Amino acid sequence: MTTPAVRCAGLRHAFGDTVAVDGVDLEIPAGRIFGLLGPNGAGKTTTIRMITTLLPAKAGAVEVFGLDAARRKMRVRRLIGYVPQQLSADGALSGRENVALFARLFDVPRRERAEQVDNALGAVGLRSDADRPASTYSGGMIRRLELAQALVSAPRLLILDEPTIGLDPVARSSVWERIEQVRADTGMTVLVTTHYMDEAEQHCERVALMHRGKIRALGSPAELRAELGPGSTLDDVFRAVTGDAFDDADKGGIRDVRAARRTARRLG
Incomplete structure (x- = not known):
């Protein structure tokens, strides 16, 4: 039987008296595009942070390709590429420099870095614009650059938290075309959160x-x-x-709203 890319069992996390994730059981098959959907405050980002080992589970367990995320944090992190909602590209650097920085952070061997950086840029269609400052990129290009940053270490699991937030329909389609192509070329698993139900319906298998x-x-x-x-x-x-009635728990905190709006402005 094929080992799932992600297995969560009884996963739970609380911030003080607020329970953000409450007994989540979830299995994500390897090689699929899987959508984690829900309103703000549903627990999606908290779940992702536990999968990526950025947040400890208060109860339950997470496995990534059979590895215990609590006990094998560094090995799990080396299997994951993560594109958060918040802007992660540096506008003062060129596209190539941004991706090279992530190659160093992910410990891509020095002798392989230049080739892997170039391959990542090529995979997202940015090779011809790689030496321009990222500050001159459009919103869609920025998001594709962040995708390249996550891909430079050749992860087995790509996690995308609202990858098309703030983008126009053409830019959204461009980002998804690249995601689909990379998945087809590499067989990697993709876990994505999105508020766009049309994206989930078109691209997610589960x-x-x-x-x-x-x-x-x-x-x-x-x-x-x-x-x-x-x-x-x-x-x-x-x-x-x-x-249809959203209470305060569904709306997220003021910091979440501010961060999402700031990201949308910077991308758009």
């Missing part, structure tokens, strides 16, 4: 819908639509799971 720290629905977009009834969309499934 999705999990989170609400108030728990997984409320799991399956392929087609399966979830079918459960709701003929003519249903993934938007309808989202509303059915989360409800």
Whole structure:
């Protein structure tokens, strides 16, 4: 039996009295594009931070390709490429310099760095613009540059937290084309969060819908639509799971809102 890319069992984390992730059981098959969906405050980013070892689980366990994330942190981190919501590219550096910096951070061997940096830039279609300052890039190019940063270490698991936030439809399509192509070329697993249900429906082979720290629905977009009834969309499934009335827990904190808006302005 193939080892799953990610397995979460009874995963739990709380910030003080606020339970952000509440007993999550989740298995992500290797080689798939998997969507983790839900409103702000649902627990998606907290779950991702535990998978990436950036946050310890208060209870439960996480395995990445069979490795215990709590006990084998460094080995797990070497398997992961992570693109967070917040801007991670430095506008003062060229595209190539940004990716080279990440190559050093990920301990890509010195003799291999130049080639892997060039390959990562080529994979996202930025080779011809690689020596321009990142400050001159469009929003879509910036997001593709951040994708190259995550790809330079040849990860087995690529995690994308709202990869197209603040982008126009053309730029969103461009980013997804690159994600799809890299996945097809390498066979890597992709875990993505997005608020765009059309993206999840088009690109994700399976999705999990989170609400108030728990997984409320799991399956392929087609399966979830079918459960709701003929003519249903993934938007309808989202509303059915989360409800139309959003309380304070669903809106996220002021820092989350400010960070998302700042990112959208800088990308757009």
